[in-house]
Amino acid sequence: MTKIDDLILFAQVVEQGSFSRVAEQNSLTNSVVSKRIARLETDLGVQLLYRTTRKLTLSEAGKKLYKGAANVQQVATEAINTISGFGESITGHIKMSVPTISGELLLADAVAEFCALYPGMTVDMSLENLFVDLIEDNYDLVIRTGYLEDSSLIARHIIESQWIICATPDYIKRHGQPTEPETLIDHNCLQYAYQTTGASEWEFKGDGGDYILKIKGNFTTDNASALRKATLGGYGIAYVPRCLVYHDLLKGDLIDVMPNRVAKKLGVYAVYPFTRKPPKKIRLLIEHIRQRYLAISEYF
Incomplete structure (x- = not known):
């Protein structure tokens, strides 16, 4: 003992x-x-x-x-x-990390709503694209978009996030619309430095399977909002998660340049350290978050 x-x-x-x-x-x-x-x-x-x-x-x-x-x-x-x-009471504190896009799109509101539903709960939510170390940094829950490798963690799949290539109508009018991935070599490709792949490595569907195309451009950022603003400014073509620009596409401010050719699709997961049974507060928060994602599944 x-x-x-x-x-x-x-x-x-x-x-x-x-x-x-x-x-x-x-x-x-x-x-x-x-x-x-x-x-x-x-x-x-x-x-x-x-x-x-x-x-x-x-x-x-x-x-x-x-x-x-x-x-x-x-x-x-x-x-x-x-x-x-x-054990079944909904009280205590949760430290969590979420991606910036999902955080701004729905998670900030969803988690704040969860805290309102359970007054005994407090949540510390960080918005970052880094793949944090749950154990080392003492996180109770992380929402991740990407590929998971750590077998010591438990992951619950929430939704799939499809990426697209987009540009403004004005940019297309000035520079022409690329019809094949290879024609992107003639365009200014705005790059999102997201951790799962290189910013200049764009993934496409081909007859022989998926392949990577190396592109070039004069603007790279690790901030999704900054990339969206640069794209809306007509400065180039961007390769982004569809949920980031969903409303821009609906309004016609951006055009999906190459539908059905973009291969990149990443899973969104709720990840927590391995335990025999996660606390009820974690299970409830994950389900609350999952329902909020599913309620706007068309964004993804």
């Missing part, structure tokens, strides 16, 4: 990033927490944490142990919650 208690304490230290906060949380002294972590390291024969005056950093062994320790903590919490009834 002593080692199990130390594992749970270790998981808490990783999540809180502080001996003092864990000590306060468990009504212990800093020295007791430090000694118990040191005892765990001695028992296992490895160093788990690198300690400096400013921060705690996990060693490679510490990262591996944390995944198991977090599960031990989760199981213990679930067992206690089953008795107390707290």
Whole structure:
């Protein structure tokens, strides 16, 4: 039992990033927490944490142990919650990260609505396109658009996001409409530096299957709103998620230049760390978000 208690304490230290906060949380002294972590390291024969005056950093062994320790903590919490009834209550805090496009399009409103529905909940939502490390950065939930590789995470598919090539009618009038992907070589291609692929590598459908075409242009950005504004200004052709410019297409401010030729389609996923059973608040938030996506599925 002593080692199990130390594992749970270790998981808490990783999540809180502080001996003092864990000590306060468990009504212990800093020295007791430090000694118990040191005892765990001695028992296992490895160093788990690198300690400096400013921060705690996990060693490679510490990262591996944390995944198991977090599960031990989760199981213990679930067992206690089953008795107390707290496990099914919708209270607490969720730290999450979402892509900028989806965040601005629907997630900011959806998550704020969720908090209004459950007054005991607070959510810290970051808008960023970086593929954050859920474990290292202590995220409870991440909405990702792209390809998933980390098997230590659980992912729930929400929707598929189709990309398109678009330009303003004025740009097409001045420079002509490309009819085949290869003719894009004669155009100024505005580039979105999104992490899943290179900004200048555009994916197309061909008779022999999908292929990548290398394009060129004078403007690159990692901000979707900036790319949309540059495209609406008539400065070039852009390769973007359809949801970003859905209303612009409806109004005729932008034209879908090459329908049926763009191959890029990325899944949108709700991702959370592996546990035997995610807390009810996470399950409810994921379902709330999924329903908001499905309500505007035509955008994608």
